[in-house]
Amino acid sequence: xxxxxxxxxxxxxxxxxxxxxxxxxxxxxxxxxxxxxxxxxxxxxxxxxxxxxxxxxxxxxxxxxxxxxxxxxxxxxxxxxxxxxxxxxxxxxxxxxxxxxxxxxxxxxxxxxxxxxxxxxxxxxxxxxxxxxxxxxxxxxxxxxxxxxxxxxxxxxxxxxxxxxxxxxxxxxxxxxxxxxxxxxxxxxxxxxxxxxxxxxxxxxxxxxxxxxxxxxxxxxxxxxxxxxxxxxxxxxxxxxxxxxxxxxxxxxxxxxxxxxxxxxxxxxxxxxxxxxxxxxxxxxxxxxxxxxxxxxxxxxxxxxxxxxxxxxxxxxxxxxxxxxxxxxxxxxxxxxxxxxxxxxxxxxxxxxxxxxxxxxxxxxxxxxxxxxxxxxxxxxxxxxxxxxx
Numbered sequence: 001x002x003x004x005x006x007x008x009x010x011x012x013x014x015x016x017x018x019x020x021x022x023x024x025x026x027x028x029x030x031x032x033x034x035x036x037x038x039x040x041x042x043x044x045x046x047x048x049x050x051x052x053x054x055x056x057x058x059x060x061x062x063x064x065x066x067x068x069x070x071x072x073x074x075x076x077x078x079x080x081x082x083x084x085x086x087x088x089x090x091x092x093x094x095x096x097x098x099x100x101x102x103x104x105x106x107x108x109x110x111x112x113x114x115x116x117x118x119x120x121x122x123x124x125x126x127x128x129x130x131x132x133x134x135x136x137x138x139x140x141x142x143x144x145x146x147x148x149x150x151x152x153x154x155x156x157x158x159x160x161x162x163x164x165x166x167x168x169x170x171x172x173x174x175x176x177x178x179x180x181x182x183x184x185x186x187x188x189x190x191x192x193x194x195x196x197x198x199x200x201x202x203x204x205x206x207x208x209x210x211x212x213x214x215x216x217x218x219x220x221x222x223x224x225x226x227x228x229x230x231x232x233x234x235x236x237x238x239x240x241x242x243x244x245x246x247x248x249x250x251x252x253x254x255x256x257x258x259x260x261x262x263x264x265x266x267x268x269x270x271x272x273x274x275x276x277x278x279x280x281x282x283x284x285x286x287x288x289x290x291x292x293x294x295x296x297x298x299x300x301x302x303x304x305x306x307x308x309x310x311x312x313x314x315x316x317x318x319x320x321x322x323x324x325x326x327x328x329x330x331x332x333x334x335x336x337x338x339x340x341x342x343x344x345x346x347x348x349x350x351x352x353x354x355x356x357x358x359x360x361x362x363x364x365x366x367x368x369x370x371x372x373x374x375x376x377x378x379x380x381x382x383x384x385x386x387x388x389x390x
Contacts, residue, residue: 027060028128032266036133037230038122038249038278046230047252047268054364054373055232055322057248057278059136062285062325063127068139069288074123074173074280075166075199077159078116079152080108081144082258085117087125087132088142094169095144098161099154110150111260118269119177120144121256123281132266133255136281136325137288143171148178156180156215160190163201167194172287175280176203176222177273179214179239188219195221200287200295202280204272206239213241223283223299226319227251227275232309234317238272244319245299246306250275282325290332305331340384348385356381 005015027033027040035046039059043051073093080097083089095106108117120135120142127134147162148154159178166174174194180187194201202223206214217224224243227235227250234240235251253274257267283298293301305328306321314320342352342359359365360378367377 058326075171122277137284183215248278
C-alpha cells in the first residue's frame with residue numbers, strides 16, 4: 001500500500017508506515033539537570049559529596065503523562081521573583097509588594113542575594129526548554145508576593161498581609177521559606193484565612209537544630225518541611241519537632257539566581273528554604289492532575305506516599321518521610337490503573353516489561369513499595385504482568 005500511495009505523486013507527498021514506540025524515561029533538555037539530584041539522583045557527587053542513587057523525589061517517573069500544570073498558580077512569599085530570568089520570568093503573574101521597598105514592586109531586586117528567585121526555580125522553573133534547570137512543576141505560574149526586603153528580613157505582619165493577598169488573588173499553593181519565633185495572632189489568622197479559601201500552604205521548618213519548628217510551619221494548617229541531603233540523610237541544620245510533616249532535598253540545591261553580581265544565573269543553595277518549594281511544587285503537580293482535590297487531601301496524599309526514613313513511621317526529624325512525587329501521583333490515579341502498567345500509558349504491554357527491566361537493573365524499580373529494589377520486586381512485577389494487572 002505504501003508503494004502504491006507513493007506513486008500518486010499528484011495527491012501524496014510521501015507515505016510511510018507508522019512505527020510503534022512509547023514513553024521514554026528520559027531527562028529533560030535542561031543542561032544543568034544532572035546537578036539536580038533532588039529530582040533525579042544517580043549517585044554522582046554534588047559539591048564533592050557522593051550521592052545515593054534514588055535519594056530523590058522520583059520526578060522523572062512523576063512527569064510521565066502528568067499535566068503541565070499551567071492552570072495552577074503558586075505564590076512565592078519571599079523577597080520577590082526575578083523579572084528577567086529566562087527560567088522563571090515568562091511564567092510570572094501579577095504579584096504584590098507589601099514591604100513598600102523596591103521596583104518593580106514585586107521583583108527580586110536584591111544586589112545581595114536572590115532568595116525568592118531561588119525558591120521559585122525549585123518549585124516551578126520551566127523544564128525541557130534547553131535552558132538551566134527544571135522545576136518540580138514545569139508549567140505552574142508564579143505569583144511573586146514580596147514580604148521580605150533585600151536582606152531577607154520580614155515581619156509577621158508583612159507575611160500575613162502577603163498571605164491574605166495571595167488568597168484573594170487566586171493562588172492555589174503558597175510557598176513560604178520564612179521563619180518567625182513568636183507566631184502572632186494576626187499572622188495565624190491570615191494563614192487560617194488562606195487555608196479556609198482552599199490554599200495549600202507549605203513552609204520551611206527552620207534552620208536551627210534543637211530549636212522548635214518556626215512559624216508558620218508550626219501551625220496545623222501548614223505543611224512543615226525539613227531538609228535531606230543527596231544521601232537521604234536528615235540535614236543537620238533542620239529544625240525538628242512534633243509539627244514536622246515531611247522532608248525534601250535541601251542541601252546543595254542548584255537553582256535559579258539573579259543578583260547584580262550574578263544576573264540571570266544559577267546557584268547552589270542550602271537550607272529548609274529549598275526543601276519547602278519541592279513540596280509546594282509537588283502540590284502543584286497533584287492539583288494539575290486533579291483540580292478537585294482539597295488542601296487536606298493534598299496534604300494527606302503527600303504524607304502517606306512519602307518514603308519512610310529514620311525511625312519507622314512518623315518521626316520528628318523526617319516527619320512521614322522524604323516526599324515521593326511518583327507515588328503521590330499514582331495515589332490519586334485511582335485503583336483502576338494496573339500496577340504492572342509501569343510506563344503509565346493505560347495498558348499492560350511488552351513496553352512495561354522492557355521499561356521495568358531497565359529500571360530494575362538500574363536499581364530504580366521499587367515495585368512493592370518497600371523502599372529499595374530487590375529480587376522480590378522483580379517477582380512481584382512479573383506475577384502481575386503475566387496476570388494482566390496488579
